[in-house]
Amino acid sequence: MTLSPTWIGIDVSKAWLDIASSGGEGVQRIANTMDAIAAFAATLEREGTLVVLEASGVYDRSLRAGLALAGIGHVRVNPLRARDFARASGQLAKTDALDAAMLAEMGRALRLVADPLPEAGRERLGLLSRRRDQLVAMRTQEKQRRIEITDSFIGADLDRHLAGLNQAIAAIEVEIQNQIGSDAALAQDQALIRSVPGIGPVTASVLAALMPELGRRSGKQIATLAGLAPLNNDSGLRRGQRSIRGGRRRVRQALYMAAVASLRTQSPLNAFYHRLRQAGKPPKPALVALARKLLVTINAIMKNRTSFAT
Secondary structure (H helix, E strand, O other), X not given: OOOOOOEEEXXXXXXXXXXXXXXXXXXXXXXXXXXXHHHHHXXXXXXXXXXXXXXXXXXXXXXXXXXXXHOOEEEEEOHHHHHHHHHHOOOOOOOHHHHHHHHHHHHHHHOOOOOOOOOHHHHHHHHHHHHHHHHHHHHHHHHHHHHHOOOHHHHHXXXXXXXXXXXXXXXXXXXXXXXXXXXXXXXXXXHHHHOOOOOOHHHHHHHHHHXXXXXXXXXXXXXXXXXXXXXXXXXXXXXXXXXXXXXXXXXXXXXXXXXXXXXXXXXXXXXXXXXXXXXXXXXXXXXXHHHHHHHHHHHHHHHHOOOOXX
């Protein structure tokens, strides 16, 4: 079946892809394999077609790669945002077919914009960065267990495991830098991002892997993507406190830690934080504002392709 409408929704599962078009009838199901995806993508018009899918971890990787090879634009949406759209549209039932149709309609109604096409080097950097996070989380858990253990045998076992985790983390950090060094575009991005005070290798690799939109969106848009844009909470005469929510959690975490690190530097970013504190802003909201300032600054650097100027 050839789908001609512009907006196409795809519900992704491990084995299957359910495909619907905005305003179309029926849902097509294909296997979630590269061959089936390539055959489907060949039926689409390259210009003016946008595929909408929910972010589904590793299960959408083949789909995104196949669409990129065919030159078909796609946008990954947050599952919570998609579910909110379905409820707002009056669709309370949930099936794979309904979800595919809802995603197509969401793209049409909201006029969603295509994500940057995936790059193999950036994709692998994301996998390596995610694995490092997993290993660091395991090490943190084992360290906490070690503090609580008095039994010598269990203590020795934990020490061996911690030593192995330290080695594994060091090895993957080397591989991350090798991946960056082997890709000219990633290496240039890394150098520009790390020119900003407080940005270390971990934060730079997280941003390079998980924020491909850097330099391609406005500062406000990029802050919203990361979940660092303050959102209003007003109703009638009430003026609630603005807060941040949603967005890419790992990016936000990395930028928050970078904001803390930047306080040890003599830079305009440090001065920005202290101006906020002197104006009466509490420490944590001031750090969040500094994290947002860092991201907006990096976005401008990536857009202009010029290093940070102190």
